[in-house]
Amino acid sequence: MPPRNKVGTNESIIIDALGRMPDIQLGSDDDGWQLCRWRQFVGTYTLPALPDPVFTVHIAGKPQVKTWDRDGWSELSSMPGCATIVPSGQETGWLVDGELDVVTLSVSSHILKAAPAADQFRRLRFAFTDPLGVALTRQVLAELYAPPSPARDIYVGAMVNALKAHMLRGPISASGDDIPTAAFSAYRLHHVMNAVQQRPQASHSLEEMAAQAGITPSHFCRVFRKAAGMSPINM
Known part of the structure; x- marks a missing residue:
């Protein structure tokens, strides 16, 4: 699962915005996803419109991250354990003023055409709770920091595909x-x-x-x- 930093991809745009490479990066062109962990101290930054939607999990770091909302910073804040969906084609602004520590999962836009919950990727969904998505993300990270092996790589790929499937499925109907x-x-x-x-x-x-x-x-x-x-x- 080699990293993909071609010009114009989500990852290359985020690298330009943050001014550094991700701590961890892996991907599967066949399955249409790229997963990265970004960890650094940052104040505010603007993220240009991305070609593909991104599912983001707030792992650790600053507990009061905000996003730009029309004419000011949002009243709602993201804390560790929150998830955010950034749609394709929308510029976003971010206020951190501390350590940024997030995992992003980019999914190719063409995959969304067949997704039953594609509408949820047409707008910014900021700082919502997603216990399963967060748990899957943390499990992937735990495996990535373990000693490498062919079995581990297969397991990580399966876990990220499960996270992608969960993301594409959308919210469950049960309360x-x-x-x-x-x-x-x-x-x-x-x-x-x-x-x-x-x-x-x-x-x-x-x-x-x-x-x-x-x-x-x-x-x-x-x-x-x-x-x-x-x-x-x-x-």
């Missing part, structure tokens, strides 16, 4: 109440994160968030830090 959950689960954590995203200016106490998750404040701190890489009081 959260229809999904059986354990006493605590990734769904409950993302439910809390989603509530914070929907009301960014409200006061979200540790006790309130822990109560929403149905666990003690100390336990909530531990699981949140493990999942998002930061303390919940820093959101």
Whole structure:
């Protein structure tokens, strides 16, 4: 899975915008995807229109990343554990003021023509919760930092194709109440994160968030830090 940095690709455009190469880059021309991890300190930057849509997962780094929204920075912020879809053909602006640490999955536009959820790639979807997409992305990263082997490469390719399939499928129709959950689960954590995203200016106490998750404040701190890489009081 060699990297592809041909002129005019998503990756070459992002490299020009950030001024550096990605930490990790792999791709499959046959399957129509390119996956990269970008990690550096950055202030603000403009990303020119991309030829292909991008599924982005906020892995770590700055917890209050914003995007340009009409005439100012968005009230909504992205934090580790959030996903964003950047459509093709749309210039975007980004405010980081800290460490940028994201994984991008570019998917060839021609593949979207047969995708049942192609409409979701026609507009910017910023900082939404996607537990499965984030989990798949983190698993791919874990494998990429493991010792290389032919078996690992096959597994990574299968995992990225699963992430691409999840991305192309679009949101599931079932509501959260229809999904059986354990006493605590990734769904409950993302439910809390989603509530914070929907009301960014409200006061979200540790006790309130822990109560929403149905666990003690100390336990909530531990699981949140493990999942998002930061303390919940820093959101």
